[in-house]
Structure formats: structure tokens, C-alpha cells
Amino acid sequence: MTAIVAKLARSFEANSVNLPEVAAPRRMTSGASDRATAAMERYARGDESAFASLYDAVAPRIHTYLVRQTRDRATADDLLQQTLLQMHKKRGTYAAGLPVLPWAFAIARRLYIDECRRRKTDALWSARDVGEDDRLAWTLPDDEVASREAAQLIEAELSRMPSNQRVAFELLKIDGLSHQDAARLLGTTVSAVKLRAFRAYSAIRAVLGRPLEPTAFGKRRRGA
Amino acid sequence: MSHPESSAPEVCTGLTDAELRARVLALTAREPSPTRAQLSLQHLILMCIVMLVPAFVFIAWGGIRIGPRPERLVLQTALGSAVLATGLGIVGVGRGRSMLGRPRSWLLTQVLLTPVLLLGWRILTSSRYPNMMAEWVGRPGLRCLLLTMLLAAAPLLAVLWLRRASDPVHPRLTAAACGAAVGGGTWVLVDLWCPVAYVPHLLLGHVLPLLLLIAVSATLGQRLVAIGKGSPTLARR
Numbered sequence: 005m006t007a008i009v010a011k012l013a014r015s016f017e018a019n020s021v022n023l024p025e026v027a028a029p030r031r032m033t034s035g036a037s038d039r040a041t042a043a044m045e046r047y048a049r050g051d052e053s054a055f056a057s058l059y060d061a062v063a064p065r066i067h068t069y070l071v072r073q074t075r076d077r078a079t080a081d082d083l084l085q086q087t088l089l090q091m092h093k094k095r096g097t098y099a100a101g102l103p104v105l106p107w108a109f110a111i112a113r114r115l116y117i118d119e120c121r122r123r124k125t126d127a128l129w130s131a132r133d134v135g136e137d138d139r140l141a142w143t144l145p146d147d148e149v150a151s152r153e154a155a156q157l158i159e160a161e162l163s164r165m166p167s168n169q170r171v172a173f174e175l176l177k178i179d180g181l182s183h184q185d186a187a188r189l190l191g192t193t194v195s196a197v198k199l200r201a202f203r204a205y206s207a208i209r210a211v212l213g214r215p216l217e218p219t220a221f222g223k224r225r226r227g228a
Numbered sequence: 229m230s231h232p233e234s235s236a237p238e239v240c241t242g243l244t245d246a247e248l249r250a251r252v253l254a255l256t257a258r259e260p261s262p263t264r265a266q267l268s269l270q271h272l273i274l275m276c277i278v279m280l281v282p283a284f285v286f287i288a289w290g291g292i293r294i295g296p297r298p299e300r301l302v303l304q305t306a307l308g309s310a311v312l313a314t315g316l317g318i319v320g321v322g323r324g325r326s327m328l329g330r331p332r333s334w335l336l337t338q339v340l341l342t343p344v345l346l347l348g349w350r351i352l353t354s355s356r357y358p359n360m361m362a363e364w365v366g367r368p369g370l371r372c373l374l375l376t377m378l379l380a381a382a383p384l385l386a387v388l389w390l391r392r393a394s395d396p397v398h399p400r401l402t403a404a405a406c407g408a409a410v411g412g413g414t415w416v417l418v419d420l421w422c423p424v425a426y427v428p429h430l431l432l433g434h435v436l437p438l439l440l441l442i443a444v445s446a447t448l449g450q451r452l453v454a455i456g457k458g459s460p461t462l463a464r465r
Contacts, residue, residue, distance in 0.1 A: 050263035055256055059249055067245075085252050090393070090455055092256040096267030097394060098327065107327035107396075114396035114455050188328045191397045 036061055040104040044091075048098040059088060062108045069109065069179050072118050083120035087112040104114060106185040109175070113189065129142055154212060161211045172197050236357055251443030282383035286417050289375055301357050302420065308349045308418050313412030316342045320409030321387060328397050335398065335405040342408040343438045346415050347430060354425035363426045369433025372422050376437035382415040384445060388452045396455040403449020404442050411438040 040061035046054035066087055070080035090105075090111050098104075162170050168190075173187040176197070187194045270445065294302055319338045324330045330338075354360040387406045395402045418434060 032243065048264040050265070052257070056249075056253060059252060063249065063252075081248050085248070085255070088252050089255060089259075092259070093261045096262040096264045098264065098325070102327050103326070110328050110396040111455055188326055188331065189397060191332050193331075193333070200456060 005123065035067070037103060037105055040108075044095070044098050044104045045100050047092075048095045048100075053108065055092065058091070058104075062091075062105065063088065065105065065179065066108050066112045069174075070112055070116060072174065072178065073113075074119075079119065081117050083112060086115050090115075106181065106189055109179065109181065109185075110189045113171075157211050158208055161208050162204075165207050169204040169207070171202045172200035173208075175204075176201045247341060274386060274390070278382050282379040282414070282417065285375075285378050289378075290421060292420045293356060293423060297312050297360065297423045300358060301353060301360065304353045305419050306348060306416060308353060309346055309412075309416045312345050312349060313342075313409075313416050316345070316412050317409035318421055320405035320412075321391075329402055330405070332398050332401060333372070335401045339401070339408045339442055341437050342412050342442075346412060346438075347435055350419065350425060350430060350434070351427065361425050361427070364424045364429065367424050367426075367429060369424075369429040369431075369436075372418055372429070372433030373422075373437045374444045375421065376411070376414050376418050376434070377440070379417055380410050380437070380441050383413070384410045388446040388448055392452045392456050395449075395453045399452075399454035400446050400449045404446035406449070406453075407442040407445025408438070410445075411441040414438075414441075 040058060043054045043057035043061055047058055050198060063084060067080060067084045070083045070087075071077060074080050074083065087108060162173070172186060172190065175181045175189065176183065181189065183194045183197050187197045190197060266427060292302075316338050319330065319334060320342075322330070324334075329335075351361070384407060387410055388403060389403065415434060415438065422433065424430075424433075
């Protein structure tokens with residue numbers, strides 16, 4: 005999570021004028037998407053060996069998404085396992101040529117939401133080990149420290165903003181889903197997704213636009 | 229979430245990527261799932277069997293009753309309703325060109341339009357013939373209501389069963405759309421059976437059961453159609 009947000013932060017800092025283009029994520033490449041679609045098609049037809057290819061095409065992205073959502077590797081592993089098992093169970097329902105990655109993301113998201121509901125607490129999910137970050141800050145080069153601070157600002161802002169804006173922003177900017185796929189996944193319209201992501205983006209830009217005052221930053225970080 | 233009979237996967241803790249991959253591959257190998265061809269055949273057989281139930285109920289209830297209606301009116305009403313019900317049913321039950329199902333707006337439109345269009349068509353065709361909209365004493369619509377529910381019960385359960393654990397986005401709306409689609413199909417049969425086109429009768433005997441079907445399937449859909457809850461392979465931590 006920290007690595008991804010740090011990467012985002014570096015992008016924000018690199019060019020604050022042209023933010024949307026600079027922060028453009030690794031788009032869901034047609035290569036990965038095509039590999040997943042082809043593997044799923046073979047698997048739906050009954051080629052058992054295709055599941056390994058499907059796993060390789062889908063799992064890394066879903067795992068990254070789940071780690072970012074849960075902030076817990078073991079839970080992300082568990083949810084990834086369940087997501088892939090759901091796809092395995094439902095392989096017979098797969099219609100040839102349909103995109104697989106948005107489906108996988110949607111299953112993972114649903115399982116994550118169910119997991120959150122089952123735990124009935126957000127405390128476990130938002131736990132942070134800021135102490136280690138504080139220690140590391142003394143040993144890192146200045147730009148790395150600045151990047152980490154910006155990353156923490158973004159992370160704090162993401163955790164503060166309404167969840168629909170945060171999720172839309174993450175799906176578009178970090179997971180690289182298209183507006184249409186994100187809209188389908190969230191069960192809303194493309195315009196709504198664009199608006200949510202824009203609001204999230206504006207909030208983050210506003211936060212990064214403020215000077216990083218040590219006192220204020222310390223307060224914000226402790227509050228996050 | 230867990231399934232007592234299935235070998236529910238345990239919680240993954242502290243696994244490397246390779247171990248996790250091996251574990252998932254082993255789990256899928258241990259739990260076979262139907263291929264597309266197998267599943268299509270299963271669905272076809274199930275639907276053929278299930279459709280016998282409403283056919284039997286319809287015949288036992290008296291089948292097509294022309295009554296005082298002109299045959300032309302019966303034909304017009306049934307054909308128009310069938311076309312509407314088929315079109316709306318395809319939208320409601322079909323998944324479209326996405327594994328995530330139809331967009332929310334489509335499903336919502338289908339759910340809302342099904343009763344409105346079918347009722348509108350019935351009133352439109354009947355109003356063009358004299359005395360066809362007149363009140364029938366002693367026929368408030370309760371028998372039509374009961375017939376609709378009896379005709380729709382088995383197909384609705386079958387459709388929801390076929391769509392079980394399949395919708396990760398809006399399961400309740402998807403199930404409601406399935407209910408509207410099944411209700412639309414049932415409407416055609418009830419139209420063939422019932423000669424009454426008096427509006428209060430139509431509202432109580434034809435529209436109300438359609439709304440009930442939508443409500444029941446939306447309620448069941450949260451449990452049956454949603455991925456996650458009730459899904460057979462999920463681990464309980």
C-alpha cells in the first residue's frame with residue numbers, strides 16, 4: 005500500500021500542473037486483459053490447465069487491490085483465494101469474449117465488503133504502524149522522505165474522504181480500470197464515477213498543494 | 229459462507245506468492261466445477277422440467293378461456309403481451325455483454341416498465357372493443373392473483389437457482405428483474421385465461437401479483453444471487 009501511494013505521491017509532486025496525465029496509472033493493459041480472457045475461455049471449455057494461466061493473469065492485480073483495501077497480507081491472501089475459487093466455480097457461466105478482469109475485481113470487492121461487514125469493525129483495517137515509518141525517516145534521503153510524507157498525506161486524505169470517492173479514485177488511478185468497467189463494478193454510471201474520482205483527485209491535490217508544516221503534518225499523521 | 233460438505237479452504241497466513249498460487253491451484257483441482265457445456269445442458273434440462281409445472285397448473289386451471297371476448301381480442305392481447313414479456317424478459321434474465329450483468333439503469337427500467345407496459349397493453353386492446361372493460365360482479369381478481377403465483381413459483385425459483393451466487397454488483401436488482409421477467413411470462417398465460425379487463429380487477433389480480441413476485445425475488449436475491457453470502461466455496465475464518 006505504502007509503495008503504491010508513494011508512487012502516486014511522486015507522480016503528484018513531479019508535475020503539479022498536469023496532474024491527471026502525470027498520475028495516470030499503469031492502465032489495465034490489453035495484453036493482461038487479453039491473456040485473462042483467453043485463459044478463461046479455455047478454462048470454461050474444460051481445459052483444466054488453463055486455470056494456472058488465468059491465475060497468473062488475474063491474481064497479481066487482484067492481490068494488489070486486496071492488499072490495498074485490507075492492509076493485511078493474510079486477509080488479502082484469503083480473499084484472493086476465495087475470489088479465484090468463485091471464478092473457478094462459475095467458469096461454466098463465462099460467455100466467450102467477455103472481459104474477465106472487471107468481473108474478478110467485482111468479486112474481490114464483494115468479498116471484501118462481506119468481510120468488512122462480518123468483522124463489524126474498521127479498527128483492524130485502518131491500523132497503521134507509523135512508528136516504523138518515523139524511524140526510517142531519519143535514515144532515508146530527503147526526496148524519499150518527502151515522497152513518504154506526501155504518500156502519507158495522500159493516504160490520510162484517502163482515508164478521510166467518502167468511501168465512494170476513494171474507491172472510484174483507486175479503481176481508476178491505481179488499478180487502472182476504465183471508466184466503464186469501474187462504473188459497472190460499482191453499479192453506477194460512468195458520469196458518477198468520473199465525478200467521484202474528480203472530487204477525490206481535487207481533494208488530494210488540495211492537500212498536496214498546502215505547505216508541509218512539520219507540526220501540522222505530525223498532528224495529521226497521528227490523527228490518521 | 230461455508231459449506232459443510234465442501235472442503236472449505238482454510239485461512240491463508242504467511243504464504244509466499246508461489247505457495248499461495250500452489251494452494252489455489254490445488255484447491256480448484258480438488259473441487260471440480262462444471263464446464264460451460266455441462267452447465268448449459270444442466271440448465272436446459274432443469275428449465276424443461278420446471279416449465280412442466282406451470283403448463284400443468286394452467287391446464288388444470290382451465291387453460292385458454294375465450295369467454296365473452298372476441299377471438300381477435302384474445303389474439304391481440306396475448307401476442308402483444310408475449311412480445312412485451314419476451315423483450316423485457318431478455319433484458320431481465322440475460323446478462324448482456326458483461327460478466328457483471330446489465331447496468332443498474334437497465335434493470336431498474338425493466339422492473340418498472342414490465343407491469344406498466346403489460347397493463348397498458350391490456351387496457352389499450354380491451355378498450356377498443358365494446359363492453360370489454362366493464363365490471364364483473366364477483367370477480368375482484370383473487371383467483372387471477374392465486375393463478376399467477378402458482379404459475380410463477382416454480383419458474384421463479386428455478387431462475388434464481390440458475391443465477392445463484394453469480395452477481396457481485398447488484399444482486400437484489402438482478403433478482404428483482406428476474407422476478408419481473410417471470411411475472412411477465414406468467415401474465416401472458418393469465419391473459420389467455422382471464423376475460424376480465426376491468427381496471428380494479430387488473431390491478432388486484434394481475435399487477436399486484438407481479439409486484440409481489442418482484443418483491444419476493446428481490447428479497448431472495450440478496451441471499452441467493454449475491455456472491456459471497458451463501459456461496460458454496462468460501463472459507464469461514
